[in-house]
Amino acid sequence: MKLRPYQEELVRKIKLSMVRGHRHIVAVLGCGGGKSVIQAAIAKSATDKGNRVLFLVHRRELCDQIERTFTTMGVNMALCQIGMVQTVTRRIAKIPEPAVILQDEAHHALSRTYRRIYDAFCGAYLLGFTATPQRMNEGGLGDVFDDLIESVSTEWLIQNHYLSPYEYYGVTLADTKGLHTRHGDYVKEELAELMEQHVIYGDTVKNWKRYADGKQTIVYCASIAASKETAAAFRSIGVQAVHLDGATPKRERERAVQAFRDGTIRVICNVDLFGEGFDVPDCEAVVLLRPTKSLTLHIQQSMRSMRFKPGKTAIILDHVGNYLRHGLPDDKREWTLKTKKRKTKNEIRVRTCPNCYAVLRATATKCPQCGAELKQAQTEQDQKVKDMLLQKISRQPYDSYHKCQTWDQLELFRKAKKYKFAWSLHKAVELQIPIPSKYMYMLYRMGMRA
Ligand SMILES: [Zn+2]
Known part of the structure; x- marks a missing residue:
């Protein structure tokens, strides 16, 4: 070596x-x-x-x-x-x-x-x-x-063929809002309840059929009951699936892993078994059904499918919104030995394709998975500029809307003055400022345009 x-x-x-x-x-x-x-x-x-x-x-x-x-x-x-x-x-x-x-x-x-x-x-x-x-x-x-x-x-490792490229899909099936935190991650019992009571196992299988059909898959679950149910849901449509957890006897576990390697088992559902470094067989897809606040865990789980194999594209299917908390596996992250005061260091900049749910960088203008054209995402910078304009306008006695040259400026002015939306439409017509096409119907309704 x-x-x-x-x-x-x-x-x-x-x-x-x-x-x-x-x-x-x-x-x-x-x-x-x-x-x-x-x-x-x-x-x-x-x-x-x-x-x-x-x-x-x-x-x-x-x-x-x-x-x-x-x-x-x-x-x-x-x-x-x-x-x-x-x-x-x-x-x-x-x-x-x-x-x-x-x-x-x-x-x-x-x-x-x-x-x-x-x-x-x-x-x-x-x-x-x-x-x-x-x-x-x-x-x-x-x-x-x-x-x-x-x-x-990680990005470099992908580009240089030491890791496989991946497709990441975010189809959220569970809402983690309202869950509490203990020792830095969600409270286990609450997670178990959420995933057992509110997630429809059939939806997991349906999405797997859509995005990862036939691929050797590892499913990360939040509780033993949820993991068993998920495996059962896979089996009910004829997919060979097993559940493994820390209490599974070693022999049985090894047998299952070997069968997975041989391809006679297609899906392994587990709870924290392959967490850190455990010699997991190669897989082509992972399904994330365990919401986590731990970046370490998120990266370990989502990247499990990325071990390099020529021609392979790993599939990551996130049903619990972990990408919203942590971003994509190969996001650039800044590390420091210091304790961070604020969480702003590594900002999450992702967006989801409305057509196929692929998770993409916020800057993407076209979905590489399905080809859908994406509207220009509003970057944080744009928002900041807008917020600043808004503050500026609201602070000054800005009495002349005649200075507005674009629809956005009119809208900012209107919001600062707390006018009704129709005001902007009226003034845009008066100043001959183009109105976004999505509001055209309102003009017609108001009888302002022949
Ligand atoms: Zn798409």
């Missing part, structure tokens, strides 16, 4: 940061960027020099997987320990002091169990990896890390 050029570049940057005196470094790499080979390369160069490495993971399933990669990459496993966070915390006194701690899924780094380990080995370098370097509640990771290094973006 050889590193890709951008992966080598990231390793180089991390080493440079260490040379410059940073001890706790977090590296940001998009999902699918190949974190584990980079981690292996770093572990190898440490063990080659006789240094000890401690690799922290937070799910048991990941240990075997990482050990395989590390062995293949030539890491001296006599000097490298891969451990679950909980286990390591319990045995901390018996573990020889490492020179380097590698931390997978570093967005968890602020939790107490992790910090206990860092504190115990305060002489070690700490190198964290994540696609989303922030806490659930938008907090930065600056309490633990002193340098943040970014690698290539």
Whole structure:
């Protein structure tokens, strides 16, 4: 296994940061960027020099997987320990002091169990990896890390064929308004109730038939009951579907995953099973039925279908409006170690095609999926200018509407003066200002035009 050029570049940057005196470094790499080979390369160069490495993971399933990669990459496993966070915390006194701690899924780094380990080995370098370097509640990771290094973006990975391109459809079936938040995400019980009581499973299947028919699909659900019902709805139309959750016996789970790989099972419905890094089989489509406030979770779930395969276009079917909260998987995001005061940093700029529900960038003028022409979206900038004009007009004694030259100006003037809508129509006719065609019928109704 050889590193890709951008992966080598990231390793180089991390080493440079260490040379410059940073001890706790977090590296940001998009999902699918190949974190584990980079981690292996770093572990190898440490063990080659006789240094000890401690690799922290937070799910048991990941240990075997990482050990395989590390062995293949030539890491001296006599000097490298891969451990679950909980286990390591319990045995901390018996573990020889490492020179380097590698931390997978570093967005968890602020939790107490992790910090206990860092504190115990305060002489070690700490190198964290994540696609989303922030806490659930938008907090930065600056309490633990002193340098943040970014690698290539998700957009770049798609353009350079390391990830598959995708189509994202937003057909909202559940309204999350009114749900409460606990520990940074929606309250589980409320979510379960919403998804079990108000979502019609048949609609999920219908939309899947429309957008992702026949594709190997993973469905993310909010509760076990909802997941079972969804799987049943798929089976009722003859699609091979299973439900899996954390309590499914390992053997059964492995059998299902193998059948999914072989294509005898088409759809896997699950609850938080493939959350972080679990070795999920390749899939072509994901269905999002679990509303989340966590950007990390949103990215992990929606990008699960994007592992590269020549000719593949991943389908993301979002029924719960996660794109409205977090945007598209490859949106440009600005990361910082600081805690954000306001949430305005990474603004969501998406729009939905009224014809086919494809989720597109706000700047799109034509839907690439169905070809529909889209009206120019009102950008935030336009709105700001309008708001400013409105304020300006309302503050000054603006007594002459004769200065208005366009319909928009007339409307702003009218709103500032709190006149009725008909006023604008009258004045537009008087000043010979073109009126938007959608209001023409009103003119006729008012008998103002022959
Ligand atoms: Zn469209």
